[in-house]
Amino acid sequence: MLIEIRQIEPRDVDGFYAVLDAVARERRYLAFLEAPPIEAARVFVENNLKRGYPHLIALSDEQVVGWCDITPMNRPIYGHCGVLGMGLLPAFRGQRVGTRLVRAALADARRIGLHRVELTVRETNASAISLYKAMEFKIEGVKRDGVQIDGRYENLLMMAVLF
Template sequence: MAAADTTNIEPIRAEHVESFHRALDAVSRERKYLSFLEAPPLDAVRAFVLDMIENNHPQFVAVADGEVAGWCDIRRQDRATRAHCGTLGIGILPAYRDKGLGAQLMRRALDSARQCGLHRVELSVHADNARAIALYEKIGFVHEGRARDAVLIHGRYIDSLNMAIILGN
């Protein structure tokens, strides 16, 4: 079983797209953590990644044995009044969880967001995802609200928690 210290954390590059797509699809199909039930088509994922790169949005991947094992991205809001804010997304393949990889990815992405001039980073998390909530709290995210019955998976409504961190300069 791979450990976080056998992976490389690096900025995403175009050559990661197919592996990132596979990882996104695997985590999406768990139908527990992401808003996707499956990954978008490969062309849409490629366009997303290339846009992130072109616009200097922080996006890091954990690469193990040449494959993406996890990712963390922060997309800057596009409205002028919200351009100081970013939205965080993260996912880790099951075999790489509980090894500190999520924290490493988040710290790299948040450091990059700070360097890019972001002031605030937001995320939403399913209220039943205790492991992720504990990680976000450890990193410094605070609870800002609850959206009741915000997610419907397998016929079950799940609340979504809104969390954010203010980045120091």
């Protein structure tokens, strides 16, 4: 299966939105349980493109199947930091697509001058933690009971990589 990794374009917003919503509705990986309104996703993509921020997508047969973005923090003292977000449709997990997305996004983060990229990941998400460790992210802390879904608490790991 051929997977193309490239920078998102305005024409990809609907596909990105569909994947974002699908992954969010799994209730296992993201910081929200459904995608925000489509217009918010469109503005997010447009801002990333306008500012040259890393926002990569994975395509299979011209359909968006995953993404990885790194958004720089907006306060001056954190300007050297970016926050990574990503997701993949279930059928494309475990095939190194996530590795390719993260690697490309981190290369773009270096290109735009970021020094640090951070993320949070649920402690139960062993495959994502393994991916991030392979990309040289280090665990910096634990947010105990950092999320609550359906009455259950889960810890969040705080991870970062420095360039």
